[in-house]
Amino acid sequence: MKTGIIVIIVLVLLGFFGCSKYNGMATKDEAVNKAWGNVETQYQRRADLVDNLVNTVKGSANFEQETLTKVIEARSKASSVQINPGDLTPEKVAQFQQAQGELSGALSRLLVTVEKYPELRTTEQFQTLMAQLEGTENRIAVSRNDFNGAVNDFNSSIRTFPNNVIANITGFSAKGYFKAAEGAEKAPKVQF
Secondary structure: OHHHHHHHHHHHHHHHHHHHHHHHHHHHHHHHHHHHHHHHHHHHHHHHHHHHHHHHHHHHOOOOHHHHHHHHHHHHHHHHOOOOHHHOOHHHHHHHHHHHHHHHHHHHHHHHHHOOOHHHHOOHHHHHHHHHHHHHHHHHHHHHHHHHHHHHHHHHHHHOOOHHHHHHHHOOOOOOOOOOOOOOOOOOOOOO
16 A cells, blocks of 8 residues: 555656656747747848838839849748748758848848949938848847747757656657858958
8 A cells, every 4th residue: 555655656746747847848949939939020020121122222213123123032032931930940940041041132232232322322211221121130130049049948958868758758859040141151352
């Protein structure tokens, strides 16, 4: 009889321990989902600003249509790549990042082309949009860093013992990080 009570007590304690570990991993998983939502919010802010920027440029200059078309296409593609926060695999994050990188490249080409139009750069609306775009890029960087921090915390948690046992039983798997864009390790050359 005493042995049965001891076994029941041990099983109950193990159950509480397992529930505690599971709840900790679920909380960290939700932190990753929240951080991902913040990343998407900042990218959406940028996508919204791009439309305003393109329309401002169109209205203020006889602008090169090919450049504007590429920006619009890149924005459309970047906006169409959606990832379910529950499926943040490294491959899916890389796919999202590639689409956003194409938009960044198109915006860079747009800004280089704008240099040819000094009257456009002096308009108040264009300056305001550029300041908002710069602020948005900074917010994106902060959101990506916060996301990577949450992913690091979650991945570390599910890889350590005894959490890894519970993670395997309950189906928690590692999340993907944002990584630097290919070629980012090379410093850009500025020539005048």
